Amino acid sequence: MVIAQSGGPSMVINASLFGAVKAAASASASACIGKILGARHGIAGILKDDYIDLRKVSGEKFKAIAQTPSSALGSCRLKPSPEDCREIFRRFKKLDVGYFYYIGGNDSADAARIVAEEAAKEGYPLVCWHIPKTIDNDLRSCDHTPGFGSAARFVASAVRGDDLDNRALGGVKIDIIMGRDAGFLTAASALARVRPDDGPHLVYLPEVPFSEEKFVRDIKAAMKKYGRCVCAVSEGIRGRDGVPIGAKLGSGEKDSHGNVQMSGTGALGDALASLVKAKAGIKRVRADTFGYLQRSFPGIASEVDRKEAVKAGETAVKASLASARKGVLTGTVGIGRAKGAKYAAVFEPRPITDAAKYTRSVPKEFIARNGCDVTDAFIRYAKPLVGELPRCETF
16 A cells, blocks of 8 residues: 655645555455555655555554654645556556555545556556645535534634734734635634634635725725724735736746745735835735745644544545445545534545535625624534634623
8 A cells, every 4th residue: 555645735744644544454454455555745755655554663662653743754735647657557556556555635546546547557556545625715625624614623723822922013914825726724824813803804715706995995984894804815816807816926936736836925915015105005014924824833733623534544545445346446535514513524435536626615605794704604514523622701
Protein backbone atom coordinates (compact mmCIF):
# COMPACT_ATOMS: atom_id res chain seq x y z
CA MET A 1 0.00 0.00 0.00
CA VAL A 2 1.13 3.52 -0.82
CA ILE A 3 -0.53 6.52 0.84
CA ALA A 4 0.22 10.18 0.16
CA GLN A 5 -1.03 13.68 0.91
CA SER A 6 -1.74 16.32 -1.73
CA GLY A 7 -2.78 19.96 -2.08
CA GLY A 8 -2.97 22.47 0.73
CA PRO A 9 -2.29 21.16 4.25
CA SER A 10 -4.87 21.29 7.02
CA MET A 11 -5.01 20.94 10.79
CA VAL A 12 -6.38 17.39 10.57
CA ILE A 13 -4.99 15.84 7.39
CA ASN A 14 -2.57 13.79 9.51
CA ALA A 15 -5.54 12.42 11.42
CA SER A 16 -6.82 10.93 8.15
CA LEU A 17 -3.38 9.48 7.50
CA PHE A 18 -3.44 7.93 10.98
CA GLY A 19 -6.93 6.50 10.43
CA ALA A 20 -6.02 4.93 7.09
CA VAL A 21 -2.79 3.39 8.38
CA LYS A 22 -4.54 2.12 11.50
CA ALA A 23 -7.15 0.38 9.35
CA ALA A 24 -4.54 -1.00 6.95
CA ALA A 25 -2.46 -2.40 9.84
CA SER A 26 -5.44 -4.17 11.41
CA ALA A 27 -5.69 -7.95 11.48
CA SER A 28 -8.64 -7.90 9.05
CA ALA A 29 -6.58 -6.07 6.40
CA SER A 30 -3.31 -7.99 6.86
CA ALA A 31 -4.33 -10.70 4.37
CA CYS A 32 -4.43 -8.06 1.62
CA ILE A 33 -1.95 -5.36 2.65
CA GLY A 34 1.70 -6.01 3.47
CA LYS A 35 4.02 -3.01 3.59
CA ILE A 36 2.51 0.41 4.23
CA LEU A 37 4.54 3.06 2.47
CA GLY A 38 4.04 6.81 2.90
CA ALA A 39 5.14 8.78 -0.17
CA ARG A 40 6.87 12.06 0.58
CA HIS A 41 5.36 15.03 -1.31
CA GLY A 42 2.59 13.12 -3.02
CA ILE A 43 2.93 11.93 -6.60
CA ALA A 44 6.19 13.88 -6.91
CA GLY A 45 7.69 11.60 -4.26
CA ILE A 46 6.31 8.45 -5.87
CA LEU A 47 8.16 9.41 -9.07
CA LYS A 48 11.37 9.46 -7.00
CA ASP A 49 10.72 6.33 -4.88
CA ASP A 50 10.80 8.59 -1.83
CA TYR A 51 9.00 6.62 0.89
CA ILE A 52 8.69 6.17 4.64
CA ASP A 53 7.90 2.67 5.94
CA LEU A 54 4.91 3.57 8.10
CA ARG A 55 4.76 0.17 9.79
CA LYS A 56 8.06 1.06 11.46
CA VAL A 57 6.73 4.28 13.02
CA SER A 58 5.96 3.77 16.71
CA GLY A 59 2.36 4.00 17.84
CA GLU A 60 3.22 6.81 20.24
CA LYS A 61 4.86 8.87 17.49
CA PHE A 62 1.97 8.26 15.09
CA LYS A 63 -0.58 9.39 17.66
CA ALA A 64 1.41 12.61 18.12
CA ILE A 65 1.56 13.11 14.34
CA ALA A 66 -2.23 12.64 14.20
CA GLN A 67 -2.56 15.64 16.54
CA THR A 68 -0.11 17.76 14.53
CA PRO A 69 -1.22 20.22 11.81
CA SER A 70 0.05 20.28 8.21
CA SER A 71 1.00 17.37 5.95
CA ALA A 72 3.51 15.21 7.80
CA LEU A 73 4.44 13.38 4.60
CA GLY A 74 4.77 16.62 2.63
CA SER A 75 2.53 17.64 -0.24
CA CYS A 76 2.49 18.70 -3.88
CA ARG A 77 0.16 20.12 -6.54
CA LEU A 78 1.06 17.85 -9.43
CA LYS A 79 -1.50 16.79 -12.02
CA PRO A 80 -0.14 13.49 -13.41
CA SER A 81 0.23 13.10 -17.16
CA PRO A 82 -0.19 9.72 -18.90
CA GLU A 83 3.62 9.52 -19.03
CA ASP A 84 3.80 10.18 -15.27
CA CYS A 85 1.27 7.41 -14.69
CA ARG A 86 3.25 4.89 -16.72
CA GLU A 87 6.32 5.75 -14.67
CA ILE A 88 4.29 5.41 -11.45
CA PHE A 89 3.10 1.96 -12.52
CA ARG A 90 6.63 0.88 -13.43
CA ARG A 91 7.81 1.83 -9.95
CA PHE A 92 4.72 0.42 -8.22
CA LYS A 93 5.17 -2.96 -9.91
CA LYS A 94 8.76 -3.18 -8.65
CA LEU A 95 7.45 -2.63 -5.12
CA ASP A 96 4.41 -4.92 -5.62
CA VAL A 97 2.00 -2.08 -4.83
CA GLY A 98 -1.66 -3.03 -5.11
CA TYR A 99 -3.27 -0.19 -3.13
CA PHE A 100 -2.95 3.57 -3.51
CA TYR A 101 -4.65 6.20 -1.30
CA TYR A 102 -4.50 9.93 -1.93
CA ILE A 103 -5.64 12.42 0.72
CA GLY A 104 -6.73 15.81 -0.64
CA GLY A 105 -9.35 18.04 -2.21
CA ASN A 106 -10.99 18.04 -5.64
CA ASP A 107 -7.74 18.40 -7.60
CA SER A 108 -6.22 15.54 -5.59
CA ALA A 109 -9.31 13.44 -6.26
CA ASP A 110 -8.91 14.23 -9.95
CA ALA A 111 -5.25 13.18 -9.81
CA ALA A 112 -6.28 9.88 -8.19
CA ARG A 113 -8.98 9.45 -10.86
CA ILE A 114 -6.40 9.95 -13.61
CA VAL A 115 -4.08 7.37 -12.02
CA ALA A 116 -6.98 4.90 -11.73
CA GLU A 117 -8.09 5.37 -15.34
CA GLU A 118 -4.57 5.04 -16.70
CA ALA A 119 -4.03 1.91 -14.58
CA ALA A 120 -7.17 0.38 -16.11
CA LYS A 121 -5.87 1.17 -19.60
CA GLU A 122 -2.57 -0.53 -18.74
CA GLY A 123 -4.35 -3.57 -17.31
CA TYR A 124 -2.82 -2.91 -13.90
CA PRO A 125 -5.31 -3.92 -11.13
CA LEU A 126 -4.50 -1.01 -8.82
CA VAL A 127 -6.96 -0.23 -6.03
CA CYS A 128 -7.01 3.58 -6.06
CA TRP A 129 -8.98 5.60 -3.49
CA HIS A 130 -9.35 9.23 -2.58
CA ILE A 131 -9.65 10.38 1.05
CA PRO A 132 -11.43 13.77 1.35
CA LYS A 133 -9.73 16.87 2.74
CA THR A 134 -10.07 20.59 2.11
CA ILE A 135 -10.51 23.65 4.28
CA ASP A 136 -12.54 25.16 1.40
CA ASN A 137 -15.39 22.70 2.16
CA ASP A 138 -16.22 22.53 -1.55
CA LEU A 139 -16.24 18.80 -2.39
CA ARG A 140 -19.47 17.81 -4.10
CA SER A 141 -19.26 14.37 -2.48
CA CYS A 142 -19.46 15.70 1.10
CA ASP A 143 -21.84 17.68 3.29
CA HIS A 144 -18.61 19.01 4.84
CA THR A 145 -14.96 18.10 4.52
CA PRO A 146 -12.24 17.21 7.03
CA GLY A 147 -10.16 20.34 7.57
CA PHE A 148 -13.02 22.81 7.22
CA GLY A 149 -14.24 22.67 10.82
CA SER A 150 -10.78 23.44 12.21
CA ALA A 151 -10.01 26.22 9.73
CA ALA A 152 -13.48 27.67 10.38
CA ARG A 153 -12.74 27.58 14.12
CA PHE A 154 -9.52 29.53 13.48
CA VAL A 155 -11.34 32.09 11.32
CA ALA A 156 -14.14 32.60 13.84
CA SER A 157 -11.65 32.96 16.72
CA ALA A 158 -9.41 35.34 14.78
CA VAL A 159 -12.35 37.53 13.71
CA ARG A 160 -13.66 37.58 17.27
CA GLY A 161 -10.27 38.87 18.40
CA ASP A 162 -10.18 41.36 15.54
CA ASP A 163 -13.63 42.60 16.50
CA LEU A 164 -12.46 43.26 20.07
CA ASP A 165 -9.46 45.16 18.67
CA ASN A 166 -11.70 47.19 16.38
CA ARG A 167 -14.13 47.86 19.23
CA ALA A 168 -11.24 49.40 21.20
CA LEU A 169 -9.78 51.60 18.44
CA GLY A 170 -12.57 52.06 15.91
CA GLY A 171 -12.32 52.58 12.17
CA VAL A 172 -12.60 49.90 9.50
CA LYS A 173 -10.92 46.48 9.60
CA ILE A 174 -10.86 44.23 6.53
CA ASP A 175 -9.94 40.55 6.91
CA ILE A 176 -9.13 38.57 3.76
CA ILE A 177 -9.97 34.89 4.21
CA MET A 178 -9.19 31.83 2.07
CA GLY A 179 -11.75 30.61 -0.46
CA ARG A 180 -10.93 30.59 -4.15
CA ASP A 181 -14.35 29.59 -5.48
CA ALA A 182 -16.46 28.84 -2.41
CA GLY A 183 -17.09 31.16 0.52
CA PHE A 184 -17.69 28.62 3.31
CA LEU A 185 -14.60 29.64 5.26
CA THR A 186 -15.35 33.36 5.02
CA ALA A 187 -18.94 32.65 6.04
CA ALA A 188 -17.59 30.99 9.21
CA SER A 189 -16.44 34.42 10.39
CA ALA A 190 -20.08 35.03 11.35
CA LEU A 191 -19.71 32.42 14.11
CA ALA A 192 -17.69 35.07 15.97
CA ARG A 193 -20.83 37.08 16.70
CA VAL A 194 -22.40 36.87 20.14
CA ARG A 195 -23.97 40.30 20.67
CA PRO A 196 -26.00 42.30 18.13
CA ASP A 197 -23.19 44.80 17.52
CA ASP A 198 -20.39 42.20 17.18
CA GLY A 199 -18.46 41.92 13.93
CA PRO A 200 -18.11 40.92 11.26
CA HIS A 201 -20.63 43.52 10.24
CA LEU A 202 -20.16 42.69 6.55
CA VAL A 203 -19.37 39.33 4.91
CA TYR A 204 -18.46 39.02 1.20
CA LEU A 205 -18.40 35.65 -0.59
CA PRO A 206 -17.32 34.66 -4.13
CA GLU A 207 -20.88 33.48 -4.81
CA VAL A 208 -22.15 37.10 -4.86
CA PRO A 209 -20.78 39.45 -7.59
CA PHE A 210 -18.66 42.09 -5.87
CA SER A 211 -19.26 45.78 -6.52
CA GLU A 212 -16.79 48.40 -5.30
CA GLU A 213 -19.56 50.99 -5.15
CA LYS A 214 -21.80 48.77 -3.01
CA PHE A 215 -18.83 47.83 -0.79
CA VAL A 216 -18.21 51.51 -0.02
CA ARG A 217 -21.92 52.12 0.60
CA ASP A 218 -22.14 49.09 2.90
CA ILE A 219 -19.18 50.31 4.94
CA LYS A 220 -20.61 53.80 5.27
CA ALA A 221 -23.89 52.35 6.49
CA ALA A 222 -22.13 50.11 9.02
CA MET A 223 -20.07 53.04 10.29
CA LYS A 224 -23.25 55.05 10.77
CA LYS A 225 -24.96 52.18 12.61
CA TYR A 226 -22.09 50.85 14.76
CA GLY A 227 -19.52 53.63 14.72
CA ARG A 228 -17.01 51.11 13.36
CA CYS A 229 -16.88 48.26 10.85
CA VAL A 230 -15.30 44.80 10.58
CA CYS A 231 -15.42 43.15 7.13
CA ALA A 232 -14.77 39.50 6.30
CA VAL A 233 -13.87 39.19 2.61
CA SER A 234 -13.16 36.04 0.64
CA GLU A 235 -9.95 36.03 -1.39
CA GLY A 236 -12.08 34.76 -4.29
CA ILE A 237 -14.48 37.71 -4.60
CA ARG A 238 -15.11 38.57 -8.24
CA GLY A 239 -16.90 41.15 -10.28
CA ARG A 240 -19.65 40.48 -12.77
CA ASP A 241 -17.02 39.35 -15.29
CA GLY A 242 -16.43 36.29 -13.08
CA VAL A 243 -12.67 36.90 -12.73
CA PRO A 244 -11.36 36.94 -9.13
CA ILE A 245 -10.21 40.44 -8.22
CA GLY A 246 -7.28 39.00 -6.27
CA ALA A 247 -6.09 37.13 -9.35
CA LYS A 248 -5.96 40.40 -11.30
CA LEU A 249 -3.82 41.97 -8.57
CA GLY A 250 -1.48 39.00 -8.11
CA SER A 251 1.46 37.61 -10.06
CA GLY A 252 -0.67 35.30 -12.20
CA GLU A 253 1.29 32.27 -11.00
CA LYS A 254 -0.60 28.99 -11.61
CA ASP A 255 -0.20 25.39 -10.46
CA SER A 256 -0.47 22.36 -12.75
CA HIS A 257 -4.24 22.22 -12.19
CA GLY A 258 -4.60 25.79 -13.51
CA ASN A 259 -5.31 27.47 -10.16
CA VAL A 260 -4.07 31.06 -9.85
CA GLN A 261 -2.16 31.81 -6.64
CA MET A 262 -4.02 34.27 -4.41
CA SER A 263 -3.24 33.36 -0.78
CA GLY A 264 0.43 34.34 -0.79
CA THR A 265 -0.17 38.06 -1.20
CA GLY A 266 -1.82 40.92 0.68
CA ALA A 267 -2.64 42.80 -2.52
CA LEU A 268 -6.42 42.39 -2.28
CA GLY A 269 -6.59 43.67 1.30
CA ASP A 270 -4.37 46.63 0.47
CA ALA A 271 -6.48 47.48 -2.60
CA LEU A 272 -9.75 47.38 -0.65
CA ALA A 273 -8.28 49.45 2.19
CA SER A 274 -7.09 52.08 -0.29
CA LEU A 275 -10.53 52.09 -1.91
CA VAL A 276 -12.28 52.74 1.41
CA LYS A 277 -9.86 55.51 2.36
CA ALA A 278 -10.31 57.22 -1.00
CA LYS A 279 -14.08 56.78 -1.47
CA ALA A 280 -15.50 56.70 2.06
CA GLY A 281 -13.33 59.38 3.62
CA ILE A 282 -12.39 57.15 6.58
CA LYS A 283 -8.87 57.66 7.88
CA ARG A 284 -8.37 54.59 10.05
CA VAL A 285 -8.63 51.62 7.70
CA ARG A 286 -6.62 48.44 8.25
CA ALA A 287 -6.43 45.14 6.36
CA ASP A 288 -5.02 41.72 7.20
CA THR A 289 -4.72 38.65 5.02
CA PHE A 290 -5.10 35.52 7.14
CA GLY A 291 -3.33 33.53 4.43
CA TYR A 292 -1.73 30.20 5.27
CA LEU A 293 -2.24 30.64 9.02
CA GLN A 294 -5.76 29.29 8.53
CA ARG A 295 -4.53 25.89 7.42
CA SER A 296 -1.98 24.70 9.95
CA PHE A 297 -2.37 26.67 13.18
CA PRO A 298 -1.64 24.38 16.18
CA GLY A 299 -3.78 24.09 19.27
CA ILE A 300 -7.09 25.22 17.79
CA ALA A 301 -8.37 22.22 15.81
CA SER A 302 -11.99 21.22 16.19
CA GLU A 303 -12.30 17.89 18.01
CA VAL A 304 -15.29 16.95 15.86
CA ASP A 305 -13.20 17.67 12.77
CA ARG A 306 -10.26 15.62 14.03
CA LYS A 307 -12.39 12.59 14.88
CA GLU A 308 -14.14 12.73 11.52
CA ALA A 309 -10.79 12.99 9.73
CA VAL A 310 -9.66 9.76 11.41
CA LYS A 311 -12.94 8.11 10.44
CA ALA A 312 -12.57 9.22 6.81
CA GLY A 313 -9.16 7.52 6.60
CA GLU A 314 -10.44 4.33 8.23
CA THR A 315 -13.51 4.25 5.99
CA ALA A 316 -11.46 4.62 2.81
CA VAL A 317 -9.31 1.56 3.55
CA LYS A 318 -12.17 -0.63 4.77
CA ALA A 319 -14.46 0.37 1.89
CA SER A 320 -11.70 -0.11 -0.69
CA LEU A 321 -11.03 -3.67 0.47
CA ALA A 322 -14.73 -4.51 0.41
CA SER A 323 -15.34 -2.96 -3.01
CA ALA A 324 -12.20 -4.55 -4.51
CA ARG A 325 -13.63 -7.97 -3.69
CA LYS A 326 -16.57 -6.99 -5.90
CA GLY A 327 -14.30 -5.80 -8.72
CA VAL A 328 -14.64 -2.05 -8.03
CA LEU A 329 -11.13 -0.63 -7.72
CA THR A 330 -11.74 3.11 -7.26
CA GLY A 331 -13.76 5.36 -4.99
CA THR A 332 -13.91 8.16 -2.48
CA VAL A 333 -15.43 8.65 0.95
CA GLY A 334 -18.66 10.64 1.06
CA ILE A 335 -19.51 12.39 4.30
CA GLY A 336 -23.16 13.10 5.00
CA ARG A 337 -25.23 14.27 7.93
CA ALA A 338 -27.58 11.96 9.82
CA LYS A 339 -31.23 12.97 10.09
CA GLY A 340 -32.45 14.27 13.40
CA ALA A 341 -31.89 17.19 15.74
CA LYS A 342 -28.62 15.87 17.15
CA TYR A 343 -25.58 16.27 14.87
CA ALA A 344 -23.88 13.12 13.59
CA ALA A 345 -21.81 12.41 10.48
CA VAL A 346 -22.38 9.50 8.11
CA PHE A 347 -19.54 7.98 6.04
CA GLU A 348 -20.09 5.99 2.86
CA PRO A 349 -18.22 4.96 -0.29
CA ARG A 350 -18.97 6.94 -3.43
CA PRO A 351 -17.61 7.03 -7.01
CA ILE A 352 -14.36 8.97 -7.23
CA THR A 353 -15.86 11.15 -9.97
CA ASP A 354 -18.21 12.62 -7.34
CA ALA A 355 -15.22 14.36 -5.73
CA ALA A 356 -12.89 14.91 -8.68
CA LYS A 357 -12.17 18.22 -10.38
CA TYR A 358 -15.46 20.11 -9.91
CA THR A 359 -16.48 21.97 -6.76
CA ARG A 360 -19.65 23.17 -5.07
CA SER A 361 -20.59 26.64 -3.87
CA VAL A 362 -22.22 28.03 -0.75
CA PRO A 363 -25.97 27.28 -1.15
CA LYS A 364 -28.27 30.26 -1.71
CA GLU A 365 -30.13 29.55 1.52
CA PHE A 366 -26.90 30.26 3.43
CA ILE A 367 -26.47 33.75 1.90
CA ALA A 368 -28.41 36.77 3.20
CA ARG A 369 -30.57 38.70 0.74
CA ASN A 370 -28.43 41.83 1.12
CA GLY A 371 -25.47 39.91 -0.36
CA CYS A 372 -23.11 40.83 2.46
CA ASP A 373 -24.02 38.46 5.29
CA VAL A 374 -25.00 34.85 6.01
CA THR A 375 -28.27 33.37 7.27
CA ASP A 376 -29.18 31.53 10.45
CA ALA A 377 -29.31 28.36 8.35
CA PHE A 378 -25.56 28.61 7.78
CA ILE A 379 -24.90 29.19 11.48
CA ARG A 380 -26.88 26.04 12.33
CA TYR A 381 -24.97 24.13 9.64
CA ALA A 382 -21.48 25.20 10.75
CA LYS A 383 -21.71 25.34 14.55
CA PRO A 384 -21.48 21.58 15.22
CA LEU A 385 -18.38 21.32 13.01
CA VAL A 386 -16.49 24.10 14.80
CA GLY A 387 -17.32 23.49 18.45
CA GLU A 388 -17.61 25.99 21.28
CA LEU A 389 -15.47 29.10 20.81
CA PRO A 390 -13.49 30.83 23.58
CA ARG A 391 -15.64 33.09 25.71
CA CYS A 392 -14.86 36.81 25.48
CA GLU A 393 -16.45 39.64 27.47
CA THR A 394 -16.33 43.41 27.31
CA PHE A 395 -18.22 46.36 28.85
